[in-house]
Amino acid sequence: MSDVKKFLYVNRKAPHGTIYALESLEVVLIGAAFEQDVALAFLDDGVFQLVKGWDTSELGAKNFQPAYTALGDYDVQKVYVERESLEERGLSEDDLIEMTYEDEDDDFAEKSSIRIVSREEMAKIMADADVILSF
């Protein structure tokens, strides 16, 4: 495909209470199915979407967290998480779920998709994207 655009999906809201996180995930899956260059960014309360151990049983909502771990199957290889957002919430990379993809150029080795970046780097990543969808 000649016309591949760089899509960046920006997630800034907590996973529950609003539909934003789930909707974002759905759109990501659609975009990835059409073989676009897809990257995800998690900042502000959006970092809670990736914090391990969701329990939605009291919310009457589906626990869709496992779907994030399937994104590697959809060739989503770039998941940027802002360091400052984690630190401001007392979180670190160890609190996050594992997200991996298989690197075709490296004998299908399983690699982590999560990249912790600074606020400054995040600004550059956004400037570099062709399309930004903010949730």
Add this chain to the structure above:
Amino acid sequence: MSAGYYEVNGKQVPHDEEGYITNLSDWSKELAEVIAKQENIDMTDEHWEVVNFLREYYDEYQIAPAIRVLVKAMKKKFGPEKGNNKYLYELFPYGPAKQACKIAGLPKPTGCV
């Protein structure tokens, strides 16, 4: 098709206007046979293998995979002779992800139009 019911062992199982069942917990092997018949598919062991694989995938990831992802995942588990488009389209001529997911009682795959 319009929204309605499948008849299974005298019970009514509701489905939407495209034939996907409304409550995922209504699924049974008998229901799968009923849906397959409506799709003009005779369920063989090979069909069941794909349907069961989709159900396992959904159980683990909570999503019905798009065709490209299904092919890749099948290839990983069963090898290239089953993990390819041709094989899957021979089993499910109207789209493996779409038809097999319907028979498996899963939602329509995201990104499937």
